[in-house]
Amino acid sequence: MTRRTPLYVLLIAVVCAFSGLLHRPGGPPPAVTAFGRLPVLSEGRMKPLDSVARSTLLVIQGRQRVMTPDDREITPDEWLLDVVFLPEKADTYRVFVVDNTDLLSLIGKNDENLRIHYEKTSDQIAALVGIISSSQRRMSFNEIAPYLSQIEAQEKLADPVLPQSRTRFQAAVVQLYGNLSHYLRLRRALLPEGSKDFLGELLRLRDSLSDGVAAVRAKEAGKPYDEAKAAALIAEGQKFVGMAESTDLLAIPPDDDEADPSAWHSAGHALLETFGKGDVNPSVLAYAGMGYAWRQNQPASFEHIVRLYGTSLERRFEKQVRKTRIETVFNAAEPFYACMMVYLAAFLFAALSWLKWPEPARLSALGLVGLGWVLATAGIATRMWLEGRPPVTNLYSSALFIGWGSVALCLVLEATHRNAIGSAAAGMIGFATLLIAHHLALAGDTLEMMRAVLDSNFWLATHVVVVVTGYASTFLAGILAVIYILRGVFTRTLDKATADALARMVYGIVCFATLFSFVGTALGGIWADQSWGRFWGWDPKENGALIIVLWNALILHARWGGLVRQRGLICLAIFGNIVTSWSWFGTNMLGIGLHSYGFTEAAFWWLAAFIVSQLALIGIANMPLERWRSFRA
């Protein structure tokens, strides 16, 4: 390695990190991306269709990538286009994850018919050793459709059971049912079920509208009327009612004379107004036109309609359209994914600096941590701007912010100590928190609306930010302690000076953590007093925060009283990881209290595994020193 290496490493990382923004050759045509940028109102907020597609895919299949049956990868926008306009094609895409064996057998699957048969010998071997998957876990709608009634019946049985008491099968069937309805609501958002030429139907309706309305009026008034015309009109109306009832995507903007900018409608609802207004809603017509062009595979006219419609929206909703455009760019850039990879690389370089090439590797690691932190800052800032909120509003954003805060502290540590410990800790925490965030994003839109109870930017900005900083610093102390143990036991790199420096860092961070977790918890009490009339309510999440404060206080008092020395301090700090992780996630898993948002069974097992691993580290730390590699003669 040379003196220039850190610079090259950083440059390569920057290029990789921003590659998400570049338009790749062979990617989707620009019109598809423009379609993804169209704003709609969904789950209470304005967002681009691109976000609708991505969050739906994350919920139903745990990833954004979609593979077609002929093994072509398509973007979320293309998938969404097929779902809304070409459902018979979208129904063949394997986008429903089913893992539970009982549920698989319910839909007629077993080990034999799930096995993936590879053509190439190399693939067969890879599947055998587990590098690529050997069995199918994603199903298409068509594969599941014959069993819909059985799934519905089982869901009806499982639904009344409280989420925390459901068996795995019950949880899986409720989830699959939810995913199927989510998909169907999207599939019926813009076109009625089974319609092949919706544009044609709407145009014919427009032409025959006045005659039809006259016929129905005459019928209601008991006068002679044209039976065929009235019946046709009534059939149309029933179709629109069906559409309006079966979707929750509000894709049609409010009318020009509507004062409330959030009064968006579903396509079905807008169509029902046709009879009163005497004309078909132009936005619905635009979508029907896009559907026609997409179905007929006419890219030029598709692009033309998308652009026309997009420009008309831009004129009316300038601010919102700008936001949705930025959100689409943000979605495509995937800054947190890039950031995660950068942190991982930073950790590897930091570890490398202890083993070989101390200076170049250390500086490379520092540069990468800096880059990762800048990316995370940009990502969090964009989210804050999109939402108009302080950084932490839900469990997902708490993971982002814990990572961000820890890494910031690590940068300070690295600046003062210059021994790559800060970078290593930053790499570990940054990577881990973003990985956790990634899994939390599978629950749906991460920019969700705040419930009234929590709707207070002032308290979100103070209590939540401070208490999450307390979490972050407690974790950081724990991670530094883990580095102490790993380096001491498994490498020869923990000399006396490094050990003392690490212990001092742990102590300093514990002080910081005590202050922040206390102030954060107290602010939470004040919020509670302001909102619900009690300073302290023994709610599980409050108790979790209190335990973190108490644990940090215990470490400090044990240290001041001389009850623990360096190694004891390290062990207590590692146990702090357990305390914090329980407070962060464990309390939510109890399924009670004000803060019980988000509960998954998988998360429970991960938490258990994490706790076991930390206990194991404490066990290792208590081995006699002569068995530590660093202290062996």
Add this chain to the structure above:
Amino acid sequence: MFAEYLRQVRSVLVSLRLTVVLIALSIVLVFWATLDQVHLGVWGVQQKFFHSFFVYEGLGELRIPVFPGGYMIGGLLLVNLLSAHTYRFRVGWRKAGIWIAHAGLILLLLGELASGLLQRDYQMRLDEGETRNYSESNRRNELAITDVTDPKFDDVVAIPESILARGTVLQNPKLPFRVVPKGYVPNSEIRMRSEVPNAPPSPATAGMGPMVAVIPVEVTYKEDERNLPAAFVELVGPDGSLGTWVVSTGLGNPQRFEFAGRSWKLVMRPERHYQPFSLTLEKFSHDIYPGTDIPKNFSSRVRINPPEGGGGREVLIYMNNPLRYAGLTFYQASFEGDRTTILQVVRNPSWLVPYVSCAAIALGLVIQFLMHLAGFARGRRP
């Protein structure tokens, strides 16, 4: 010998070792209490773990103390803190941070004790246009015996549920009869006797009593459920028994009877807390985010009617913005439908203590850690 013993006690009381042990015990206590909330609910947990000297676990019929409770640990922490500071008292700015933080902590512990003892929670349900001058307890109930002879004026004797539970015979100068509790069920289901053919015979002989069956059910601690206690009360006049009534919050309408030339009303209801002023709900608003069922905000516009009369004033109560008035605080807690608001009413004279104490602790910690930091910067070990 005795002096030696005292010295030993003192050295334990002032030791940091005791502090660490007490912090560890409190962590276990809080953790255990959090897990137990799944079964007991938050109110039950507070009684069992925090507002107690010992945590009792049932071993069959036996209730044995298995762990120190909140009062015990908190009390010992107070003793530990006070004695350590008294014993090691030294004036000097180097300890200023610790001093301030610990003084704040002492205040916080005392304040929590005070609010545990003094805080009272009630609820007030108001429909739009309705006026009320009382709120109702979330948990406690009372037996109200009302003289309704004069249509313009009600004379109420309210008997707390606890007296019925203890079975204490009650005689009140306002009542021409004694109230003799004959039985009490903390939570019950009231069914018509015709629906439960094999129910045991009821001790009740009057009012609704003979028509209904009281089926005891397990006491609930859940946040969103209410116990429906039932009691049998015999009213005994100078010339003997008037009969035995069954009363329960599950029974709904009051039961009426005539005695000594006057009309009476008998009802078990949530304990009422009367205020010298009344509140009128002018308007309740409730919004959700478009296309979802996520509540966006809810708020109540109420008019305060002061005791001295006059127009009063209008205030808006909404999330994070309660009304503080006459020692009571009214919070927007919940709602029913589009026209009914539920306000949480809290009386907590020590509400200001946590603000002061937390500020003191935070200040103390900041001072202490800044001094540490200065020590770091000078290259000294803390």
